[in-house]
Amino acid sequence: MTIMIAKWTIDEYHRMIAAGILSDRKVELLKGEIVEMSPEGKPHAYSSHEAGEYLTQLLGNRATLRQAKPITLPNDSEPEPDIAIVQRLGREYREHHPYPENIFWLIEYANSSLEKDLETKSKIYAEVGIPEYWVVNLKKLHLVVFREPLDGEYATKLTLTAGTIQPLAFPDVSVSVEQIINS
Template sequence: MKKCFYVTTAKWTIDEYHRMIAAGILDDRRMELLKGEIVEIFAEGEPHAYFSSEAGEYLIQLLGNRATVRPSKPITLPNNSEPEPDIAVVKRLGREYLEHHPYPENIFWLIEYSDSSLDKDLQIKTKVYAEVDIPEYWVVNLRKRQVIVFPDPQDGEYASKITLTTGTIYPQAFPDLAIPVSSIVNIYK
């Protein structure tokens, strides 16, 4: 008779994750918490680092005092997730961020630059962000030089998906802003 073994993954809360960080357990590794699971963050290749840095600087200039652009910093979500999106465009809460990372209600939109992390960003993170009603999520597919825009979270999923290689994006939070796709993925082509 064959024995069946079941594997159960240990789930972590945000508080437990923070205690591990404070204790130095994760010091030598780049990690993020996604739905209670600690996931390693892929190393950034040169294109990833270049495009996310340039787009971050562009958005800082474009948005001015209307929002804060946080590059590669944690956000805290109520589904036991604390991801570190490449760019988080958030409300300007100043010193309040000394007490906590941005919560969903503080976030205008998120951007992930993806090459080796494309599957994770399109499948796992899309669900993580939609579940907590992040209003807008952009995935920049570096392989195809395209921006995939996910607006309108509904019932734990995004209602639509728009794939752009050219043209202009008007973020939901700032519909008066015209952001050329080239400023996000084909910077100084």
């Protein structure tokens, strides 16, 4: 017997949200599947918030930081990364969430969701051409940097514990790894 999983489009997912079907659930759409999101623990909440504050100051008005807000991807995915650094499109975001072409880079903080963030989400983001994706491993306190999407995966993967990193979109900006990890 073959088990078939029902897949959902972004439009169907939005209709479920509008109808209130998902109002009491913390979920995201990944490759057409509605996936429960892990509860946000104290270290996760603290670190992602502080990193967002730091990056906002660092980038100024060069980008907008969206924290725990959806992004819309053409592979039937609408994840809610902890931090999305996106183009400043102002009121345009009233009409749609950021698309891949609006995204400079994404950051996830992971403890219980580490495997999903390192494996599943990295492939989803690479598939749609997100140029850079960072995962903060809250268990080991290191930063995993994915760059150069190629054939549905990232060609480059770096693990950092200290120093600075220059985001691809802003090579003149030095981001403190410690501020992103420990904040």
